[in-house]
Amino acid sequence: MTTPLLVQSGPDAEQAGAVGAVVASLPVSFAPAGSQPDVVALAGTAGWTASATEAVRAGARGVVVVDPVAEDPAALAAVAADAGTAVVLDQAWAGNPALAESAGAARNAIADALADAVLLDSVAWGAPGIDTEVLLTRHLAAVLACGVELTGLRVIQRNANGYTVIGSLPGGAPAALQGITTSSVPATATVSVLTSSGRADITLPDASAGWPAEVRSVTSAGAATFPTLYESAHRHSWRRLRTAVDSGVPAADLERFAALTALVGQLHDEPAPPH
DSSP, rough: OOOOEEEEOOOHHOOOOOOOHHHHTTTTTTTESSSSSEEEEEOOOOTTTHHHHHHHTTTTTEEEEESOOOOOOHHHHHHHHHHHHHEEEEOTTTOOOOGSSOOHHHHHHHHHHHHTTTEEEEEEEETTTOOOOHHHHHHHHHHHTTTTEEEEEEEEETTTEEEEEEOOOOOOOEEEEEEEEEESSSSSEEEEEESSSSSEEEEOOOOSSOOOOOOEEEEEEEEEOOOOOOOHHHHHHHHHHHHHHHHOOOHHHHHHHHHHHHHHHHHHOOOOOOO
């Protein structure tokens, strides 16, 4: 019989990650904690790596960080590895189950398109007032979670309403990422890989609901739409945490996040774009 892990969540994490609702939807795996939690949920606001490190040192078996901003996770990764604590990052779009390694057909379609890519075009929509750096971090995380490698990134336009970032794929094909703040479209990210004979398109919905991602591939052999997964990124992240705790095999979230942080840091090093 599975013993539920006891979960403690602060108000910021609850608001950002709907922790109570997710825990209630997984009653065999999790339950609310009293004073001694097995799992701590944290909001990924500035300083989250230090807060997560404190939770690990306090004896947490698992830590979930909701929507983390770009920070160097190296020190946290070392402490978590020594303690055997699982750390899972609940990311808005990158955490969607359609991008999980278990979604083999979809990931293979993306990989096949990248092997013959002539252009990567990606757009992220965020609510008005969102910090554009937060939007860009979520956006880059989603692109990397699709298996895309980006080089030579630079910002060519950024203001309170969004940004435009350009770069290249490893084979030299151009990449363009655009962020737009608007109230007319839900928080959504799209990633499109165009090839010489077709394309692969991914639409990632807002993590707050179980709306499905859409993955479609067009090749010389025809078009295919991949199976629909009705699960939110939040819920998928918590299921991954339970698997990591039970198996003792840590998730690779912090390692992957280090690559994301490095990309965001490169953009900080770029000269400010002209207004």
